[in-house]
Structures are given as C-alpha cells and as structure tokens.
Amino acid sequence: MFLPTTREEIEKLGWKELDIILVTGDAYVDHPSFGVSLIGHYLVSHGFRVGIIAQPDWRSGKDITRLGKPRLFFGVTAGNVDSMVANYTASKKKRKTDEYTPGGIFGKRPDRATIVYTNLIKRFFPGVPVVLGGIEASLRRFAHYNWWSDRVRKSILVDSKADLLVYGMGEKAVLEIAKTLAETEDLERCKHIRGAVWWSSKPPSTGIELPSFDEITEDPKKYAEAVKLQTWYTDFHRNVSIYQRQDTRYVSQNPPQRPLSQKELDQIYLLPFEREIHPFYAKMGKVKAIETVKFSITAVRGCFGSCSFCALTQHQTTHVSYRSKESILEEVKILTRRKDFKGTITDVGGPTANFYGSRCTVRETRGQCQKFCLYPSVCKVVRPNHSEFISLLESIKKLPRVKNVFVSSGIRHDFVFAENDPDIFIRELVKYTPGQLKLAPEHAHPKVLSLMRKPPVELFLEFKRRFESIARKMGKKKYVIGYFIVGHPGEGWKENNYLRKFILKHLGYFPQQIQIFTPTPGTVSTAMYYSGIDPFTGERVYVERSLKVRNKMKENVLFKKRREEK
Structure with a gap:
C-alpha cells in the first residue's frame, strides 16, 4: 500500500489524524531502497499512522501544511543522497538533473535540505518535535568540514534547531522514539534512546569527549582526531556515549542500536511496498532512480x-x-x-x-x-x-x-582471493554477470591506495585476468571494467600519471568511470583533505585543493590529450 500524501488519502484509510509525518527531499517512491518508504512502512507495521510529504515547496507553507499537524513528530530527511552531493558536481557546479525527482527536473531539493525543511516545519508547527534522519543528518551529526563553503560547520542538529537526530540505519531508534512519545509525551525520555543524538547546555556525566567545534576550526588536526574517535567508538558493543562542545552547548551521541537481526531484516523487506512512484508524484514524470532498483x-x-x-x-x-x-x-x-x-x-x-x-x-x-x-x-x-x-x-x-x-552491486575482488580456490566463485559469477562486471580498484598507485584503504591494484589485474579467461572458456563475451577516483588525498601529478600509464598499459580502453574525489562530511578521506594528515597514522598527506588542477587530473586520466600516446 502507498502511504498517504494528501488529506483525501488519509480519509480513505479511515484515519482522523497522522501520528508521524515524514518529509523527504526525494520524490515518494514506495520501494524498500528508498529510506523514507522503508521507515514509513516499518512504523505502520507497528501500529502508527504515517504520512509522507516529498519534495515540499520550501518557499511557502502549502506543501508542509498539506497533511496537518502530526500527533507525535515530524521526521525529516534530505533523501537517499546528501543534498549538496545531489545538487553539485565535484567541480562545485550546479547539476542539470536530479535522478530522484520526477522528470529529472533540477531544483526541487534545496541546498542543505534537512535544515531548510526543519526551519519550515518550525515556522508553521511550533512546538511539534522534529527528528532528523538519513545520510545527510547522520554524517553531519557532529561538527564537520563542509567542502562547499570550505569551512567547519556545527552539528546539523544545532544548525537546524531540530529536537533529535537518529544516526545510522534508524529503524529501531525511530520506532522507540515513536513509542516513547506515544506513551509519555515526554521528549526528554527520548534522549536516553540508543541511536539518538541530542543537545544540552551541560555535558553528559560519562562518555568520550571529541575536540570541540572551536578546536576543530582553529586546528584541522583536531578534526582528524575527532573522526578517528568517532570511527572507533561508534560501536554498539562498546556501549560508549560520545559528546562534543559547540559554543555553550554540547551535542551528545548515545551508543548505537544493535543492527537488525536476520529475522528483522527478513520482515522489513517483505512489508507491503508498491514498488512504484506514488501517483501524486508520478503525474509529474518518471523517477530515474527507481529504474535501476525496481x-x-x-x-x-x-x-x-x-x-x-x-x-x-x-x-x-x-x-x-x-x-x-x-x-x-x-x-x-x-x-x-x-x-x-x-x-x-x-x-x-x-x-x-x-x-x-x-x-x-x-x-x-x-x-x-x-x-x-x-x-x-x-x-x-x-x-x-x-x-x-x-x-x-x-x-x-x-x-x-x-x-x-x-x-550488479559491488564485488570485493580481494575478498574472492580469500577463498582456497577463487576460480570456483569466479566461474559462477560469470554466469550471473551482465555483459560487464564493474569493479572499483579506485586507483593504481600504492601510496594512494594505502590512504584509501584499498587492496593493491595487482589483485584487480589478477581478478580481471581470471574472470575474462574463464568467461572465454565458457564461450561468453564478458569483461571487467574499473572505476577510478582522482584528486584523492595523496595524489599529485606523479601519482596521477602513474594511474594514466597503468590504464594505458593494462586496460586497453578509454575509461569513462572516472570520479573526482568529493570531500563529503563524515568520511576519513575528508578528514585527510581538511587536516592534511592520516587520522590513523598521523602521517602528513599531500592534498590537491585546486578545482582547476583536479579537473585537469581527470582529463589526464581520460586521455583528452591522446596524441601524446601515439
């Protein structure tokens, strides 16, 4: 069943009001690969009445007020993709299309959508709790380096003035928040729920303290330290809280929820999804993002x-x-x-x-x-x-x-070689591969691969050789193509030319899958980009920050100057 998006749909279900309204930067596609749909159906399966407002007009209140006031809370997500990544290329240029919008129309999702939507809700529904979730909120839950403005920003929870943030895969935490508010109407009790982030004027009594917002702003090395601490201590087995001072406030992260068990995973993916774009949005055009996952x-x-x-x-x-x-x-x-x-x-x-x-x-x-x-x-x-x-x-x-x-999902070729006889799996994989198997060696230079935490490129070549050899013996024309990244910390012209020569020598084709590294919030590579050091070794790392040079690195690997090779 589709979750309601209009008052008429709510009435058809026999509901007088909604308990929870989910707001998303994507069009509403009722498919389990779309996070807002997954969360919505999960909550409905536990007895809550949930509606969805997708891609609301943030310049007025006509969309955000369409379903009325929820009894418990608003849930806000930018969508399946960080809104800044969705809106800008790796050269900081506006994209022309949006695969998560009907008709591919660009501009339906605002920059920093989580903040914009929260401010809109607070304007029209003061006093109603707002809970943030999704990848944009999850990776910006602490002070973070923002590449698009080239500065450190505070936690998205503080910037948006939302009440709570759920990080990671949030089904359990969101459900517990819903149950707690339904039973007690006490938002303070939700601040003890695993998987939640909250803020207060006082630090928690226990936990790991990250370098503060001011320290990170003044000393980029402190940001590398903060990312390392988050990486090691955000673990449900350790049962550790993490907090960070931001001006006069403290942002506190409770220990994570346990991941869903196999039984829970089984149940959630068999919920009654329509696996279609909702008719309210379908009339505006096709959503390209569903075509690859339908x-x-x-x-x-x-x-x-x-x-x-x-x-x-x-x-x-x-x-x-x-x-x-x-x-x-x-x-x-x-x-x-x-x-x-x-x-x-x-x-x-x-x-x-x-x-x-x-x-x-x-x-x-x-x-x-x-x-x-x-x-x-x-x-x-x-x-x-x-x-x-x-x-x-x-x-x-x-x-x-x-x-x-x-x-069609990613394959770790190094994991294949952990088998005693990797050819057994490769032979079977050939049967279940469309014309091309896409792998991600990412680079060829040992130093860059080490900073990426990727295996030696020789393993990629060996896998490629075996896969294509086995395919030929089976009478099938199937090939391995590689994805590569340029502009990653550790790559200068020496390393870039190394990658170019590797492709020319070993692949024999002009690659199309070349990305320029984009420093997105929350990743270790972004900490390297901002701080110039490897958070785990403390070693200095060369960082190319010029957009012009990074674009030239991509052109170099794409062989734009092919005459040089003749």
Whole structure:
C-alpha cells in the first residue's frame, strides 16, 4: 500500500489524524531502497499512522501544511543522497538533473535540505518535535568540514534547531522514539534512546569527549582526531556515549542500536511496498532512480571494507547482516507476479554483494577491532562464504518466470582471493554477470591506495585476468571494467600519471568511470583533505585543493590529450 500524501488519502484509510509525518527531499517512491518508504512502512507495521510529504515547496507553507499537524513528530530527511552531493558536481557546479525527482527536473531539493525543511516545519508547527534522519543528518551529526563553503560547520542538529537526530540505519531508534512519545509525551525520555543524538547546555556525566567545534576550526588536526574517535567508538558493543562542545552547548551521541537481526531484516523487506512512484508524484514524470532498483533485491547490510572515502562504514557500520534465503525467495516471487516483470532480477546484493553469508565472530561478539577487516589484507577471522551466495542465486534462477539473475552491486575482488580456490566463485559469477562486471580498484598507485584503504591494484589485474579467461572458456563475451577516483588525498601529478600509464598499459580502453574525489562530511578521506594528515597514522598527506588542477587530473586520466600516446 502507498502511504498517504494528501488529506483525501488519509480519509480513505479511515484515519482522523497522522501520528508521524515524514518529509523527504526525494520524490515518494514506495520501494524498500528508498529510506523514507522503508521507515514509513516499518512504523505502520507497528501500529502508527504515517504520512509522507516529498519534495515540499520550501518557499511557502502549502506543501508542509498539506497533511496537518502530526500527533507525535515530524521526521525529516534530505533523501537517499546528501543534498549538496545531489545538487553539485565535484567541480562545485550546479547539476542539470536530479535522478530522484520526477522528470529529472533540477531544483526541487534545496541546498542543505534537512535544515531548510526543519526551519519550515518550525515556522508553521511550533512546538511539534522534529527528528532528523538519513545520510545527510547522520554524517553531519557532529561538527564537520563542509567542502562547499570550505569551512567547519556545527552539528546539523544545532544548525537546524531540530529536537533529535537518529544516526545510522534508524529503524529501531525511530520506532522507540515513536513509542516513547506515544506513551509519555515526554521528549526528554527520548534522549536516553540508543541511536539518538541530542543537545544540552551541560555535558553528559560519562562518555568520550571529541575536540570541540572551536578546536576543530582553529586546528584541522583536531578534526582528524575527532573522526578517528568517532570511527572507533561508534560501536554498539562498546556501549560508549560520545559528546562534543559547540559554543555553550554540547551535542551528545548515545551508543548505537544493535543492527537488525536476520529475522528483522527478513520482515522489513517483505512489508507491503508498491514498488512504484506514488501517483501524486508520478503525474509529474518518471523517477530515474527507481529504474535501476525496481527489480533488485537487498540481501546484505553493512560492509567490512572501511574504505576511507566511503560513507557506508560510518552509516551502516562494519557489522555485516544478511537476509535468509527464504525471505529473499519470497521477495523474488512478489516481483515475478508483477505485470511489468520481464524475467530479470537486475541485482542481488547490497553495499558489497559477495559479503552475503560471511561472518566475523570477533565483530559480532566484541565489536570493531582496532584494525581494518580487509586492509592491508583480508583478516583471517573474516571468512567468505561464497558458496552460500551462489546457492542463493541458483535458487532464484530456478523460480518460475525468472529467466536471468544478475549481480550488479559491488564485488570485493580481494575478498574472492580469500577463498582456497577463487576460480570456483569466479566461474559462477560469470554466469550471473551482465555483459560487464564493474569493479572499483579506485586507483593504481600504492601510496594512494594505502590512504584509501584499498587492496593493491595487482589483485584487480589478477581478478580481471581470471574472470575474462574463464568467461572465454565458457564461450561468453564478458569483461571487467574499473572505476577510478582522482584528486584523492595523496595524489599529485606523479601519482596521477602513474594511474594514466597503468590504464594505458593494462586496460586497453578509454575509461569513462572516472570520479573526482568529493570531500563529503563524515568520511576519513575528508578528514585527510581538511587536516592534511592520516587520522590513523598521523602521517602528513599531500592534498590537491585546486578545482582547476583536479579537473585537469581527470582529463589526464581520460586521455583528452591522446596524441601524446601515439
């Protein structure tokens, strides 16, 4: 069922009022890959009446007041993507389109959408609690370096004047907040809920104190220290609170909620999603973002990777959870019953598809170690279980009406080599790969890869050689293509030219998947960019900050001056 977006829809459901209204910077697409839809259905499944206001006009009150006043609270998210990333390119230019907006129309989502929407709510509904969530709020929960303005900003909770913030994958925390407010109407009690961030004029009695906003502003090295502390101590096993002084206030983060269990994951992804854009927004045009996920399956949450530039570790954590085969098969059956299903499951995965079935007993019982799971090599405690993943894919392929099953999510090729016989998995992977398998070596220079916490590029080449060799023997034309990043901390012209020569020598094609590193809030790489040091080693890191030079680095790797190679 669609969650209501108008008063008429509320009345059709027989509801007199809403308990919770969720506001998002995306169009309302009722699909589990859209966070606001997932949270909304989860709350409804526990008895709460939830409505959605998507992409409200922030210049007036006509949209934000459309559903009236919620009984409990407003929940606000910028959407599936940070609004600044959604609105600007890596060269700080305005984008031309928005894949999360009907018709791709740009400009429906304001800059710093979480703050703008909260201010709008506070203007028209004073006194109603506002709870922030989603990736924009989660990664900006403490003082953070903001690349777009080249300065440190305070916590988004303080800047927006919201009442609470939920960080990470927030289903449990949001549900507990809803139950607490429904039972007690006491917002103060919500400040003790795991997974919540709140602010006060006094510091908490216990916890880890981060360098303050003033210290980070004056000394960038303190920002690197703060990010390191957040990385190590935001762990549900450690049960540690973290706080930070910002002027005369303190922003406090409670210990995280435990990740959803397999049973809970199974249940949440089988909620009654329509898997379509809501008719209210569909009449405005198609939403491109749903096209790639409409017939995809989320099988995994969390990532062992801890790549420096990736926000996943900070948002979904390094705890890997995965759904049962039975639950996934049931979801596939739901997809096959759709009239527009043409026989292809486009993806079975998550942040990293081949983590399905894998476990780390240390991570599950004691929390994140004081080292990385996959860097500089795959930890012996973290063991792959590719046979279980392949068994899942085979079971999906056997279902009626399923002609093709593809793995389009990321694959960690270094994790494949942790198997005794990696060719067994590679051979099976060839069967479930569309024409090209997209991998992310990210760079080629050892120093840059080390700062990225990525494996040596030689592993990528070996995987590519084996995959394409096995594909040829199977009579299939399938290839491996690589994604690369330029402008990452540690890369100067020497390292950039190294990457260029590597591509020319080993890949034999002109790459199109080249990104310029964007310093987004909350990542370790952003701490390197701002501070000029590696937070975990304290070593100095070269940082190229010129937009002009960073663009030239991309052009260099894209071979814009190809005559030089003749």
